[in-house]
Amino acid sequence: MTKTSRNPRSPRELLTPAALHILLSLAQGELHGYGIKHAVEARTDGALLLGPGTLYEAIHRMNADRWIQEVEGSGRRRVYSITDRGQEVLREELDRLADIVQFAREADLLPETP
Amino acid sequence: MRIAPIWVRVLLRMHPRDFREARGDEITEFVVNELELSSSRWLRVRLAGDLIASGLRLWVRPVRRPGWLLGRDKGEGMMKSAWHDVRLAARGLARTRGFTAVVVLTLALGAGLNTALFSVVNAVLLRPLSYPDAHELVYVQASQSAHELDDVLLSGGDLRELRSSVTAFEAVEGVAFIRQNLSGGGLPRQAEVGWVSPGFLEMLGAKPVVGRVHSPDDPPGTVVLGHATWADAFGSDPGVVGRSIQLDGRPHVIVGVMPADFELHLPARGGATPRVDLWKNPDSFWQNGDIWNAQGPEFGLLQVLGRLRTGATVADAQAQVNAVVSDLRAKDSRYEEAGFQATLHSLRDRVVDDVRATLMLLLGAVAVVLLIACANVANLMMVRAQARRRELAVRMALGSPRGRVGRFLILESFVLAVVGAAAGLGIAWAFIQVVPRLAPAEMPRLDGVGLDGSVLAYTMVAAVLTTLLVGLAPAWSALRTDPASELGNARASGRGGARFRNVLVVAQVALSLVLLVGAGLLTSSLAHLQNVEPGFEAADLFTFGVSIPGSQYEWPAEADRFYRAGIIWPMPLGGSWSGDHEIVEGDPKPLGVVPYRLASEAYFPTAGIPLMEGRLFRDGDERFVVVVSAMVAERAWPGRSPLGRMLRANPWGGGMENFAVIGVVGDIRDVDLRSPSEGALYFDTRGWSWVDWEVHVVARSERPGLTLLPEIREAVAGLDAEVPVAHPQAMEELLAAQTASARFVLALLGVFALVAGTLAVVGLYGVVSYTVGLRRREIGIRMALGSAQTTIEGMVVRRGLLLASVGVVVGVVGAILSADVLEAMLFEVQATDPLTIAVVAAGLGVAAALASWLPARRAGRTDPVEALKAE
Numbered sequence: 001m002t003k004t005s006r007n008p009r010s011p012r013e014l015l016t017p018a019a020l021h022i023l024l025s026l027a028q029g030e031l032h033g034y035g036i037k038h039a040v041e042a043r044t045d046g047a048l049l050l051g052p053g054t055l056y057e058a059i060h061r062m063n064a065d066r067w068i069q070e071v072e073g074s075g076r077r078r079v080y081s082i083t084d085r086g087q088e089v090l091r092e093e094l095d096r097l098a099d100i101v102q103f104a105r106e107a108d109l110l111p112e113t114p
Numbered sequence: 115m116r117i118a119p120i121w122v123r124v125l126l127r128m129h130p131r132d133f134r135e136a137r138g139d140e141i142t143e144f145v146v147n148e149l150e151l152s153s154s155r156w157l158r159v160r161l162a163g164d165l166i167a168s169g170l171r172l173w174v175r176p177v178r179r180p181g182w183l184l185g186r187d188k189g190e191g192m193m194k195s196a197w198h199d200v201r202l203a204a205r206g207l208a209r210t211r212g213f214t215a216v217v218v219l220t221l222a223l224g225a226g227l228n229t230a231l232f233s234v235v236n237a238v239l240l241r242p243l244s245y246p247d248a249h250e251l252v253y254v255q256a257s258q259s260a261h262e263l264d265d266v267l268l269s270g271g272d273l274r275e276l277r278s279s280v281t282a283f284e285a286v287e288g289v290a291f292i293r294q295n296l297s298g299g300g301l302p303r304q305a306e307v308g309w310v311s312p313g314f315l316e317m318l319g320a321k322p323v324v325g326r327v328h329s330p331d332d333p334p335g336t337v338v339l340g341h342a343t344w345a346d347a348f349g350s351d352p353g354v355v356g357r358s359i360q361l362d363g364r365p366h367v368i369v370g371v372m373p374a375d376f377e378l379h380l381p382a383r384g385g386a387t388p389r390v391d392l393w394k395n396p397d398s399f400w401q402n403g404d405i406w407n408a409q410g411p412e413f414g415l416l417q418v419l420g421r422l423r424t425g426a427t428v429a430d431a432q433a434q435v436n437a438v439v440s441d442l443r444a445k446d447s448r449y450e451e452a453g454f455q456a457t458l459h460s461l462r463d464r465v466v467d468d469v470r471a472t473l474m475l476l477l478g479a480v481a482v483v484l485l486i487a488c489a490n491v492a493n494l495m496m497v498r499a500q501a502r503r504r505e506l507a508v509r510m511a512l513g514s515p516r517g518r519v520g521r522f523l524i525l526e527s528f529v530l531a532v533v534g535a536a537a538g539l540g541i542a543w544a545f546i547q548v549v550p551r552l553a554p555a556e557m558p559r560l561d562g563v564g565l566d567g568s569v570l571a572y573t574m575v576a577a578v579l580t581t582l583l584v585g586l587a588p589a590w591s592a593l594r595t596d597p598a599s600e601l602g603n604a605r606a607s608g609r610g611g612a613r614f615r616n617v618l619v620v621a622q623v624a625l626s627l628v629l630l631v632g633a634g635l636l637t638s639s640l641a642h643l644q645n646v647e648p649g650f651e652a653a654d655l656f657t658f659g660v661s662i663p664g665s666q667y668e669w670p671a672e673a674d675r676f677y678r679a680g681i682i683w684p685m686p687l688g689g690s691w692s693g694d695h696e697i698v699e700g701d702p703k704p705l706g707v708v709p710y711r712l713a714s715e716a717y718f719p720t721a722g723i724p725l726m727e728g729r730l731f732r733d734g735d736e737r738f739v740v741v742v743s744a745m746v747a748e749r750a751w752p753g754r755s756p757l758g759r760m761l762r763a764n765p766w767g768g769g770m771e772n773f774a775v776i777g778v779v780g781d782i783r784d785v786d787l788r789s790p791s792e793g794a795l796y797f798d799t800r801g802w803s804w805v806d807w808e809v810h811v812v813a814r815s816e817r818p819g820l821t822l823l824p825e826i827r828e829a830v831a832g833l834d835a836e837v838p839v840a841h842p843q844a845m846e847e848l849l850a851a852q853t854a855s856a857r858f859v860l861a862l863l864g865v866f867a868l869v870a871g872t873l874a875v876v877g878l879y880g881v882v883s884y885t886v887g888l889r890r891r892e893i894g895i896r897m898a899l900g901s902a903q904t905t906i907e908g909m910v911v912r913r914g915l916l917l918a919s920v921g922v923v924v925g926v927v928g929a930i931l932s933a934d935v936l937e938a939m940l941f942e943v944q945a946t947d948p949l950t951i952a953v954v955a956a957g958l959g960v961a962a963a964l965a966s967w968l969p970a971r972r973a974g975r976t977d978p979v980e981a982l983k984a985e
Binding site: 037051059078 | 133136137140141143144145147148160161163164165166167168169171172177
């Protein structure tokens with residue numbers, strides 16, 4: 001098991017579900033905003049419905065912090081891609097989640113995946 | 115980009131501008147896509163909710179803030195920092211005392227007047243009646259469409275029908291009011307008797323302090339004393355139960371005493387519901403005999419109340435009442451001919467019906483005052499915010515988030531609103547001491563007016579609304595400040611809010627004009643009302659009632675000695691009795707329904723009603739003579755002398771009989787000052803047994819009314835020591851009561867309108883002054899270039915007048931559009947009376963000119979050197 005020493009954030013600072021899922025979607029390829037929504041809904045079987053405010057607020061903030069960026073010349077429908085910095089944040093978050101899952105397994109709180 | 119639905123655009127306006135500009139198109143696209151897939155209302159609600167949430171989040175945690183995407187704020191708690199800001203705001207306000215005092219005073223006026231009026235509305239309109247389960251009580255309102263009567267009394271027989279057939283009523287009971295002489299102990303007194311069906315008091319849930327209320331087994335004429343009568347006439351003797359009292363000389367047994375706080379609430383029928391001195395169950399000891407058992411539309415006696423059975427609705431009861439009515443109309447042609455109907459109303463709603471419109475009008479007016487006060491304060495706050503733009507810009511440049519700055523400004527408004535509301539409670543308290551004294555007698559339930567929980571809650575809500583009204587605009591304008599441009603340009607123009615301020619001033623002037631026009635119309639209406647000639651000479655006229663006991667007098671010879679005085683019944687302006695009469699001689703035809711009165715010959719000269727033709731009654735007359743008023747004479751025998759002609763009438767009930775016309779007198783206002791005279795027939799008092807019936811005596815003296823009272827008492831006692839003098843009253847008081855309601859509304863609306871007008875003019879003054887301050891440099895340059903002082907002054911005054919005249923024009927349109935609201939209250943004045951509107955507009959114009967001239971004079975005295983040096 002790995003202890004993540006790279007994580008500069010305190011344990012209480014969590015990514016919002018919207019941010020995590022947007023990063024996850026963009027990690028698989030460039031998408032425009034409405035496409036992200038569909039990807040997230042497909043992946044979560046509709047459990048996470050992204051409203052327009054939530055989606056674009058997150059995009060706006062992540063864009064401002066250079067976690068994602070607009071693809072140059074993407075035209076009327078703006079297409080976004082994940083940056084290196086975004087990859088790093090996503091990685092940290094996934095590690096953190098993995099730690100939690102690992103802990104849960106060891107504590108017998110979660111059955112092994114079949 | 116596709117066109118966004120309006121609500122999306124509105125919601126986007128809520129977001130910070132940078133976000134809106136960057137993401138607005140994409141969000142619109144998103145929403146349009148979603149709505150193409152489904153247009154369910156639920157989807158729209160979800161999308162809107164999401165946009166509202168993101169808007170709020172973006173304000174509270176602006177984008178640039180580090181740690182934005184991450185869970186909760188760690189460091190300072192939201193509340194803790196808010197409290198810090200409140201203290202900061204309070205300290206800042208304490209430093210600018212002048213500003214704070216003006217704002218608090220303005221808000222206190224607005225909030226105080228609102229609180230006071232709401233306390234009246236709450237006590238009169240909103241509180242439940244003071245009976246257990248008062249919501250179950252309904253009023254049975256009978257009408258006779260054939261006679262255009264919409265609230266007639268029901269007969270005892272009608273009550274019996276309702277009781278046996280309407281099962282949705284747990285109880286249905288009736289009350290009539292009669293006056294009887296109560297004797298034994300001290301002066302004889304006239305008692306207002308609530309003549310009630312045996313279950314009446316029990317239905318209202320009355321809990322007697324001594325003994326019990328009526329029971330169905332009580333013998334006729336059993337009495338329950340009112341609390342005041344018990345205290346005054348019986349010294350609050352707890353052993354009073356079982357004792358006998360004399361009413362009109364007949365013995366009645368007391369079974370109980372009502373509690374002090376019991377009040378009877380009934381719909382007013384031409385005057386306030388009387389204060390009942392004692393309650394008596396049905397008996398036949400009255401001159402009309404056993405009228406409780408009479409049935410028919412002409413035997414109206416009772417006001418009827420019902421209590422709904424638990425679970426029954428008004429609709430259930432109404433359906434059953436309708437069945438009773440159709441049954442009566444089918445069985446008895448008199449009901450059919452009268453067009454008899456009965457409808458049920460919530461008792462409370464009917465009790466307050468007559469005053470609801472008045473109070474709602476005043477509540478609307480006072481809300482307008484609050485709006486104007488808010489506009490004034492918002493303007494002051496804007497000015498203050500403009501003056502602090504640099505300070506705020508520095509804060510923002512140093513990293514204070516916009517949301518925090520905005521919140522600070524809102525909190526500042528909140529502190530002001532709360533302090534203003536608290537000071538307003540003082541104003542409200544003072545106002546509440548005065549209002550009940552101004553109120554007309556027909557305004558019910560004023561005793562409950564006070565500052566209770568619901569009134570305080572209302573004040574709180576008003577304070578919060580005030581906060582939003584006065585705080586949002588400056589906060590908004592401050593947040594739009596761009597720190598870079600504000601700091602870069604040392605001579606910030608500060609004109610950003612100019613348009614907003616102008617709109618506020620125009621709105622203030624317009625709203626205050628509407629109120630002032632309303633007050634002007636009511637003033638003019640009241641003047642007309644007070645100039646109405648009632649048809650008799652009210653000055654120096656004095657009236658009182660007497661009722662002689664039938665048990666002691668043989669009719670008519672012995673009673674006759676009372677009728678040497680001027681006797682009239684009913685009182686002028688005290689309503690009238692109407693009968694259906696026929697013309698027999700000349701042109702035989704029905705005369706229709708005409709009011710009639712019973713009078714003695716001395717009445718006419720005493721009251722100052724002129725005899726125009728023929729003669730008055732005299733001893734030895736046939737019983738069947740009649741004096742008609744000029745209007746009746748003209749209607750019945752146009753252009754011919756009515757003397758000696760015959761009328762058929764039945765003033766004392768029974769069959770129609772012929773009456774010979776012997777004289778013609780002037781017309782008087784019968785019902786009230788507003789209603790034109792309908793003419794009248796006068797029958798001789800000697801034709802009627804007056805025992806047990808209160809008649810009114812008129813007397814004329816140059817001595818002020820009540821100083822005459824001891825002599826009158828003595829004179830009446832000389833005739834019969836047991837007969838009381840009831841309801842002594844100067845006729846001028848009775849006339850004053852006629853205008854009490856109009857004076858009440860005018861007094862309140864007048865105060866509101868004056869406060870509103872003053873605030874609007876002060877607001878105009880503030881804006882013009884401020885603009886002069888901003889343009890000081892420009893004015894300095896103009897003067898340096900040779901502009902005359904008068905040119906500068908003219909320029910400033912023109913600006914103020916321009917704003918005022920736009921406000922006046924808008925206000926005039928508003929006044930005309932809202933004319934309907936006042937129409938019903940006006941007497942002989944059009945709600946769009948051009949003269950009133952012109953006078954008010956001109957007055958407001960003059961005030962506006964003055965308010966602009968003061969700052970103009972200051973501008974004209976600007977020293978160019980100083981003005982240019984200052985920058």
